[in-house]
Amino acid sequence: MFVGIDLAWNDRARTGLAAVDDEGRLLGSATCRSDEEIDEWLRAYPSPDVVAIDAPLIVHNPTGQRPCERMVTSAFGRFDAGCHASNTSKAYMNPPRAARLAQRQGWAPNPSATGPGVCLEVYPHPAMVGLFGLGRILPYKGKRGRSLDVRRAAMVELLDRIEGLGDLDLSGSVRWREIRYAVEHATRPMHLEHVEDEIDAIFCAHLARVWRHSPGALQVYGDVESGYIVAPPAPSHAATPRPGRVSRTSAG
Numbered sequence: 001m002f003v004g005i006d007l008a009w010n011d012r013a014r015t016g017l018a019a020v021d022d023e024g025r026l027l028g029s030a031t032c033r034s035d036e037e038i039d040e041w042l043r044a045y046p047s048p049d050v051v052a053i054d055a056p057l058i059v060h061n062p063t064g065q066r067p068c069e070r071m072v073t074s075a076f077g078r079f080d081a082g083c084h085a086s087n088t089s090k091a092y093m094n095p096p097r098a099a100r101l102a103q104r105q106g107w108a109p110n111p112s113a114t115g116p117g118v119c120l121e122v123y124p125h126p127a128m129v130g131l132f133g134l135g136r137i138l139p140y141k142g143k144r145g146r147s148l149d150v151r152r153a154a155m156v157e158l159l160d161r162i163e164g165l166g167d168l169d170l171s172g173s174v175r176w177r178e179i180r181y182a183v184e185h186a187t188r189p190m191h192l193e194h195v196e197d198e199i200d201a202i203f204c205a206h207l208a209r210v211w212r213h214s215p216g217a218l219q220v221y222g223d224v225e226s227g228y229i230v231a232p233p234a235p236s237h238a239a240t241p242r243p244g245r246v247s248r249t250s251a252g
Contacts, residue, residue, distance in 0.1 A: 001027070002212070003048040004204025006124075006197045007055035007101065009092050011035060014193075016201030019045040020209055025169040026176060029198050035101070042105065050118045052208035054200060055098040056086040057109050057121035058227040063087050068222025068229045075221070075234035076126035080137045083123065086227070111211075111220050111230060120230045122207050124200050130232025131210075131217070132161050135240030140196065142189060151192055155183045158199065167213070168206045176202075 006016035011034045018029035030041055059066065065073075069083035076082065088094040098121065102109045107119035125137045139146055140154035159180055163170055170176040179195045186192050210217050211230060222228035 001045060001048050002205050002208035003042070003045055003051045004201045004206065004208055005038075005051065005053045005055070005098075005101075006200035006204060007038075007053050007098050008033070008197070009055060009097055014197045016197030016199070016204075017041050018198065018201040018205040019048070020168065020202075020205045022049075022209075023169065024167045024206075024209060026173040026202060026205075029173075029175055029179075029202055031194070031198050035097075035104075038101065039104065047116050048208075049116050050120065050208040050212050051102075051105075051107055052120045052122045052204040052211070052230070053098045053101070054122055054124055054204050056093060056096045056227065057098040057102065057119065058224060059086045059088055059093045059096050059099075060226060061087045063089055066222065066227040068227050071221040072123065072126055072229050072231055076129055076231070078239040079126070079129045079134065079235070081123075081125040081129050083229070110224050111228060112224075118211075120208065120211060121228060122204055122230050124203050124207075126231045127203070127207055127218075128158070128161075130235055131165075133235075133237060135238065136242075140192070142193065148186065148189055148192075151189070152183060152186050155192055155196070155199070159183060162199070162203060162206070165206060167209070170202075 002020050004018045008015045014031045016031055019027040021027055065085040073082035086093055102119045107117045109119045111120055138154040138158050140151050140158055182191055182195050218230050219233050220228050220230055
């Protein structure tokens with residue numbers, strides 16, 4: 001069994017949770033906020049084989065970015081999938097919430113670990129670029145100037161692409177159908193925000209399973225000493241030019 005967590009950096013924001021079985025069937029997903037609620041949800045899914053968390057897991061640098069964040073940005077930045085900086089100058093990173101969660105649950109935050117309870121830091125945006133072959137990230141996240149129509153269309157595309165993953169079975173999930181309905185019928189940004197973290201968590205659970213069953217599809221950027229992120233290899237395909245920009249090859 002594999003768990004995915006889109007972990008908010010504090011308990012005021014939503015955290016998405018999801019679990020899939022060894023065959024890739026979605027067992028359950030939810031959204032909560034507090035550490036107590038997270039722990040309560042996880043009790044229904046004990047002893048996961050691999051846990052994939054979208055949140056900084058190992059942070060020791062006092063300022064700037066971790067080396068792994070620079071590596072991922074170098075590989076995926078042209079697709080707008082670069083990393084934010086994580087460092088211990090931020091109180092909520094000293095220690096990171098993900099590290100505290102892993103410690104409470106007895107998970108091993110080491111991608112080289114072989115037993116159950118392997119805990120990985122992942123980042124959905126570069127993973128989507130790599131696994132879906134995207135020319136640029138899907139703009140489903142809330143951002144200043146990004147309209148509801150753009151976000152809804154991008155989130156519908158994300159749902160379509162997740163459903164197209166051959167080794168993830170969502171067909172029997174009532175909750176997945178509820179999520180799709182909420183996205184397709186969203187009339188306010190909050191309608192998307194209510195399910196966004198849960199969708200990311202489901203994708204993270206898929207990444208946890210991929211790590212175990214298709215290890216060549218993902219690699220480790222960084223190390224356990226300075227921090228690491230698990231993501232696909234650097235893409236060989238070109239990034240889609242931003243709207244309004246002319247590529248050098250087409251400019252003549």
